[in-house]
Amino acid sequence: MPKVELRVEFLFSAAHRLPFHKGVCFRMHGHNYKLLVTVEREVDPATGMVMDFEDLRLQVWEHALDRCDHHTLNDFLENPTAENIVVWMWGELAPKIPGLKEIVLFETPEYSVVYRGAGHGS
Ligand SMILES: Nc1nc2c(c(=O)[nH]1)N=C([C@H](O)[C@H](O)COP(=O)(O)OP(=O)(O)OP(=O)(O)O)CN2
Ligand SMILES: [Zn+2]
Numbered sequence: 001m002p003k004v005e006l007r008v009e010f011l012f013s014a015a016h017r018l019p020f021h022k023g024v025c026f027r028m029h030g031h032n033y034k035l036l037v038t039v040e041r042e043v044d045p046a047t048g049m050v051m052d053f054e055d056l057r058l059q060v061w062e063h064a065l066d067r068c069d070h071h072t073l074n075d076f077l078e079n080p081t082a083e084n085i086v087v088w089m090w091g092e093l094a095p096k097i098p099g100l101k102e103i104v105l106f107e108t109p110e111y112s113v114v115y116r117g118a119g120h121g122s
Contacts (some may be wrong), residue, residue: 013031037056041098
């Protein structure tokens with residue numbers, strides 16, 4: 001069966017401060033984050049789906065976003081840069097979501113990070 005990438009978009013809000021930042025991000029502030037989660041699997045011939053979009057949505061909220069949305073990220077990440085947040089999310093989601101392929105985290109509409117797991121790239 002063909003492999004297809006399935007992607008779901010999420011929006012959440014969180015507060016953070018960057019304790020090692022030399023600029024204004026040292027101070028507590030917030031972002032409306034956008035998250036794109038991609039799963040790649042073979043299409044199930046019985047359902048015609050990689051997985052149900054709704055199942056992926058529920059799993060991402062349960063395993064990662066419920067900890068983040070309307071919370072202070074410094075409560076569980078020492079230095080919650082976008083890079084550290086996306087790596088933390090990967091660690092939470094990869095064991096639960098077979099075929100997790102890519103996570104993209106937008107901290108602002110212009111600034112984003114992409115992570116595909118430790119085995120990807122050099
Ligand atoms: N490589 C990284 N650089 C920066 C990060 C990061 O996580 N990784 N984070 C920040 C700050 O969190 C900062 O808040 C980023 O947003 P900012 O540039 O302040 O843009 P805002 O939209 O929040 O504010 P405006 O003043 O309205 O532009 C910095 N760098
Ligand atoms: Zn910030």
